[in-house]
Amino acid sequence: MFGVIGLLIGCAEPVAPSPVTVQRPSSPYVLLDGPRLLRRIRLDLGGRLPDVADLDVVEADPDQVWTLADGYLDDPLLGDRLVELWGERWGQLRDDPLIGTAEIGVAEEDAFPFARSSFEEPLRLMAHVAVNDLPWDEVVTADYTLGTAPLARLWPLDTPADAEGWVISHYTDGRPMSGILSSNGLWWRHITDESNANRGRAAAISRLLLCEDFLSRPISFSALDVAAVDEASAAAAIQDEPACAGCHSTLDPLAANLFGFWWFEEHNISEIGYYHAEREALSDEILGTRPGWFGQPLGGLADLGGALAADPRFSRCTAEHMAAGLWRREVDLDDHDQITALTDVLEDSDRQLKALLGAILRTEDYRAGGLLAGAGVAADRAVTRRMLSPDQLSDALAALTGFHWTHLGVDMMNADTGGGYRVLAGGADGELVRSPQTDPGLTWALTTRRLAEAAAGYAVDNELVAEAEGAGLLRGVTLETPSSDPAFTAQLSALHWRLLARRPTEAWLSSVTALWDVVEDKAGAEQAWVAVLVVLFSDPDFVTY
Amino acid sequence: MLLSRRRLGMLGAGLLLPRQLLAQQTSQRRFLFVFCNGGWDQTTVFAPLFGSPYVDMDGGGEEAEAGGITFVDAEDRPSVRTFFERWGEQTCLLNGLEVPAISHDQCMRLIQTGRRTDNGDDWAAILAGRGDVLELPYVVVSGPAYSSAHSSAVVRIGSDRQLAKLLDASAFDSSDQPIMAMSETADEAVAAFLQERAAELVGAQPTGQEARFADAYARSLDNLAGVRGGLGELALDGAVFDTLASSLEVALKSMELGKTRCALIRDNGLWAQGWDTHQKNEYQALNFDLLFAQLDELMLTLASRTGPDGAPLSETTTVVVFSEMGRQPKLNSHGGKHHWTSTSALFLGAGIAGGQVVGGFDERSLSRPMDFATGAPTSRGVLADVDDFGATLLALADIDPGAYTHGAPIGAIVK
Numbered sequence: 007m008f009g010v011i012g013l014l015i016g017c018a019e020p021v022a023p024s025p026v027t028v029q030r031p032s033s034p035y036v037l038l039d040g041p042r043l044l045r046r047i048r049l050d051l052g053g054r055l056p057d058v059a060d061l062d063v064v065e066a067d068p069d070q071v072w073t074l075a076d077g078y079l080d081d082p083l084l085g086d087r088l089v090e091l092w093g094e095r096w097g098q099l100r101d102d103p104l105i106g107t108a109e110i111g112v113a114e115e116d117a118f119p120f121a122r123s124s125f126e127e128p129l130r131l132m133a134h135v136a137v138n139d140l141p142w143d144e145v146v147t148a149d150y151t152l153g154t155a156p157l158a159r160l161w162p163l164d165t166p167a168d169a170e171g172w173v174i175s176h177y178t179d180g181r182p183m184s185g186i187l188s189s190n191g192l193w194w195r196h197i198t199d200e201s202n203a204n205r206g207r208a209a210a211i212s213r214l215l216l217c218e219d220f221l222s223r224p225i226s227f228s229a230l231d232v233a234a235v236d237e238a239s240a241a242a243a244i245q246d247e248p249a250c251a252g253c254h255s256t257l258d259p260l261a262a263n264l265f266g267f268w269w270f271e272e273h274n275i276s277e278i279g280y281y282h283a284e285r286e287a288l289s290d291e292i293l294g295t296r297p298g299w300f301g302q303p304l305g306g307l308a309d310l311g312g313a314l315a316a317d318p319r320f321s322r323c324t325a326e327h328m329a330a331g332l333w334r335r336e337v338d339l340d341d342h343d344q345i346t347a348l349t350d351v352l353e354d355s356d357r358q359l360k361a362l363l364g365a366i367l368r369t370e371d372y373r374a375g376g377l378l379a380g381a382g383v384a385a386d387r388a389v390t391r392r393m394l395s396p397d398q399l400s401d402a403l404a405a406l407t408g409f410h411w412t413h414l415g416v417d418m419m420n421a422d423t424g425g426g427y428r429v430l431a432g433g434a435d436g437e438l439v440r441s442p443q444t445d446p447g448l449t450w451a452l453t454t455r456r457l458a459e460a461a462a463g464y465a466v467d468n469e470l471v472a473e474a475e476g477a478g479l480l481r482g483v484t485l486e487t488p489s490s491d492p493a494f495t496a497q498l499s500a501l502h503w504r505l506l507a508r509r510p511t512e513a514w515l516s517s518v519t520a521l522w523d524v525v526e527d528k529a530g531a532e533q534a535w536v537a538v539l540v541v542l543f544s545d546p547d548f549v550t551y
Numbered sequence: 552m553l554l555s556r557r558r559l560g561m562l563g564a565g566l567l568l569p570r571q572l573l574a575q576q577t578s579q580r581r582f583l584f585v586f587c588n589g590g591w592d593q594t595t596v597f598a599p600l601f602g603s604p605y606v607d608m609d610g611g612g613e614e615a616e617a618g619g620i621t622f623v624d625a626e627d628r629p630s631v632r633t634f635f636e637r638w639g640e641q642t643c644l645l646n647g648l649e650v651p652a653i654s655h656d657q658c659m660r661l662i663q664t665g666r667r668t669d670n671g672d673d674w675a676a677i678l679a680g681r682g683d684v685l686e687l688p689y690v691v692v693s694g695p696a697y698s699s700a701h702s703s704a705v706v707r708i709g710s711d712r713q714l715a716k717l718l719d720a721s722a723f724d725s726s727d728q729p730i731m732a733m734s735e736t737a738d739e740a741v742a743a744f745l746q747e748r749a750a751e752l753v754g755a756q757p758t759g760q761e762a763r764f765a766d767a768y769a770r771s772l773d774n775l776a777g778v779r780g781g782l783g784e785l786a787l788d789g790a791v792f793d794t795l796a797s798s799l800e801v802a803l804k805s806m807e808l809g810k811t812r813c814a815l816i817r818d819n820g821l822w823a824q825g826w827d828t829h830q831k832n833e834y835q836a837l838n839f840d841l842l843f844a845q846l847d848e849l850m851l852t853l854a855s856r857t858g859p860d861g862a863p864l865s866e867t868t869t870v871v872v873f874s875e876m877g878r879q880p881k882l883n884s885h886g887g888k889h890h891w892t893s894t895s896a897l898f899l900g901a902g903i904a905g906g907q908v909v910g911g912f913d914e915r916s917l918s919r920p921m922d923f924a925t926g927a928p929t930s931r932g933v934l935a936d937v938d939d940f941g942a943t944l945l946a947l948a949d950i951d952p953g954a955y956t957h958g959a960p961i962g963a964i965v966k
Contacts, residue, residue, distance in 0.1 A: 441698075452714070533734045537741050540737075
């Protein structure tokens with residue numbers, strides 16, 4: 007599997023031992039240099055900036071980027087980032103509860119954690135499988151899930167009441183287990199009703215796990231030759247009309263696996279929180295079909311995960327989702343060979359997700375930092391500069407400054423309820439905003455400025471005013487250090503390197519020193535350092551990667 | 552892009568002008584989109600299919616006409632009649648619009664973008680992104696909005712007035728850790744520094760996505776400076792958002808100031824229960840009565856306020872009222888109606904050839920093919936679909952639809 011890498015441009019770029027064998031006649035991309043690539047990888051895999059020591063290593067020896075990247079893959083921070091990545095792609099990171107939390111006895115302070123974790127449940131299981139090097143099949147075959155104490159107060163889970171965060175848990179209502187397919191969280195996100203009869207859920211399984219989208223096919227009642235459309239004729243058409251049966255002959259048996267999640271009442275936790283084995287047989291009555299998997303009969307939910315894992319589309323779809331997530335663009339036909347090669351990597355590693363991730367990091371589409379002159383229109387699809395997600399920005403600034411914008415338990419940059427700013431900062435909410443913003447806009451600029459202001463103020467107050475250790479961002483100066491002091495310039499240089507993974511130019515140093523002087527003269531050194539940090543936290547090379 | 556038969560048909564009507572010429576003529580017409588969330592029942596107001604054995608019409612209704620619009624009139628929704636009496640001459644009702652899907656998510660995406668995937672711009676984002684450079688090009692008060700290449704045009708107000716809180720820094724009051732606001736001196740110096748940095752980025756003449764980012768970054772800082780300078784004019788402390796017009800206040804103020812081209816708001820019907828009446832279809836009547844009362848107020852508001860050129864907003868603003876789908880003609884066993892691929896849309900105000908209904912439904916409430924030039928249903932015509940809906944909107948703004956969709960403008964709608 008070790009093969010040809012496209013043309014590398016520039017002398018300082020790392021030589022990637024890529025396992026992906028895709029031959030390109032010539033690369034259309036200018037690839038990122040070692041430090042900037044390391045920064046991209048660290049933000050994607052850990053949601054924060056690389057340590058200065060790591061930047062120094064890669065600056066001296068660009069090949070070391072891959073050694074460090076493999077280390078980042080083993081960092082527990084990877085789990086949170088995967089949750090965000092899948093949550094964004096699957097529209098699963100919602101924070102509006104399916105059921106009124108007050109009416110089911112959730113304390114006000116638990117309302118947001120409960121709502122958010124109810125949707126995160128399947129994503130946490132996926133992250134657990136990935137981070138612990140388990141075969142990816144376990145995502146759909148595991149006989150356990152991940153739970154939290156707030157969830158277990160309302161769902162039939164054996165999660166200890168004193169559990170901190172997410173822990174391996176088991177449903178206690180006797181439901182058949184097929185990994186995330188048996189999770190409440192997936193089906194709280196994809197609810198159904200009498201007319202839909204679990205078909206939307208079946209379509210979600212196919213779209214999310216096989217990359218086969220039933221809903222992408224046009225539907226038009228006007229194209230049907232039916233005299234009338236009422237419930238009876240619609241049911242008959244689904245089975246008899248070729249235009250309907252083409253989809254429904256496979257969709258309906260898939261939906262038939264899910265009738266244990268059939269609810270008669272949406273505002274009752276004992277209905278929507280529990281599995282109802284006695285309702286499994288309703289598929290016969292409601293859909294007129296028994297459980298199946300694309301033409302093969304199944305015994306029901308217990309068999310569903312195994313059938314899915316055995317389907318070759320499952321691993322290819324995993325490769326597509328992960329590549330799209332890390333390339334920050336949708337895959338298309340031009341990516342066919344690359345996706346095939348990446349799928350092979352996943353298969354050859356006994357379906358360990360980290361192997362797939364490592365291979366994607368080494369692709370040129372991931373490492374692209376610019377376009378060569380005359381690269382052609384096709385190269386325009388490359389995302390050479392990615393905007394930090396609100397979550398990445400928030401996590402990175404929290405690690406740098408100690409400031410994490412929360413209010414009454416709500417993560418303000420990773421939520422929209424409770425006055426949060428995720429959508430205004432360019433994020434998606436899984437409902438009304440399905441894709442993250444790809445370019446800066448007014449509300450993005452305003453939100454990132456306010457966050458930068460808050461984080462900068464916190465760091466300066468903590469490190470320079472209170473002289474606490476803090477995160478060590480401003481370790482090289484005090485409030486008394488004049489701009490003429492070499493230590494001042496050294497501090498600016500260090501900040502630039504740490505935050506942007508680039509050495510500063512003399513012009514930049516001069517202009518930032520001038521900025522500091524102006525503010526210090528009128529508002530004092532404290533405000534001057536806040537201003538310096540804000541311009542760095544708002545710099546185009548900081549807010550992108 | 553090859554021209555389809557329907558697009559070829561529009562050439563004679565002058566609706567497909569050379570792109571270069573169109574670029575020079577880009578209209579500055581404004582657009583307000585009202586999205587009725589959940590799928591309205593076309594037979595409650597828009598399709599008087601009385602006498603059809605295939606349709607369960609709302610009891611008590613009758614066919615009526617006002618202002619050139621034929622509609623279903625009923626005692627329990629008087630505001631519908633009032634609205635058409637007052638605004639019918641400025642209203643074009645499109646019947647028989649095809650939305651070829653039946654799930655809410657897919658239908659919302661289709662009618663707003665013409666696409667089945669998330670990676671595209673909705674019509675409003677294109678209209679806003681292609682217009683003059685404005686500070687708040689596309690104000691999303693509420694509702695689903697899709698953006699990609701024009702994502703920098705989108706300005707979300709936030710469900711909890713987050714935009715206003717960020718602007719006046721009251722957002723800092725809601726933090727578990729103390730937040731120290733920057734001094735005015737520092738703030739001004741930072742803004743100037745970053746604008747220079749943006750100019751440097753643009754001046755480097757990047758290519759591909761880098762160029763798009765650089766432009767958007769620079770524009771976002773310019774817009775931020777402009778909006779913060781005009782904060783007082785957009786501040787809405789104490790405002791009550793209980794009607795379409797009042798909820799759109801930020802957008803309307805911004806339109807008055809010439810800062811906004813498009814706005815979107817979601818209508819969730821009576822008691823915010825939405826329009827998705829799988830049960831109790833009688834809620835459609837209640838929703839329509841409330842909707843038309845609010846549209847009446849909105850139109851009066853537009854007529855009473857002026858843009859920066861001194862003209863009433865009603866003369867420069869097109870209002871588009873739509874829902875993501877229609878509803879089946881027959882009642883189900885719960886007295887509701889399931890999803891349907893044929894629906895209706897309303898176009899009001901500037902640029903609209905009002906006082907008419909274009910397209911139509913057959914006796915099964917299915918879309919009828921229509922002649923796009925005249926709007927008349929005819930078996931020799933074509934079904935109007937979501938791409939044609941979008942192409943019509945783009946044509947209303949003098950934007951060549953061919954760059955964004957294979958649909959054709961429905962010429963009969965455009966004045």
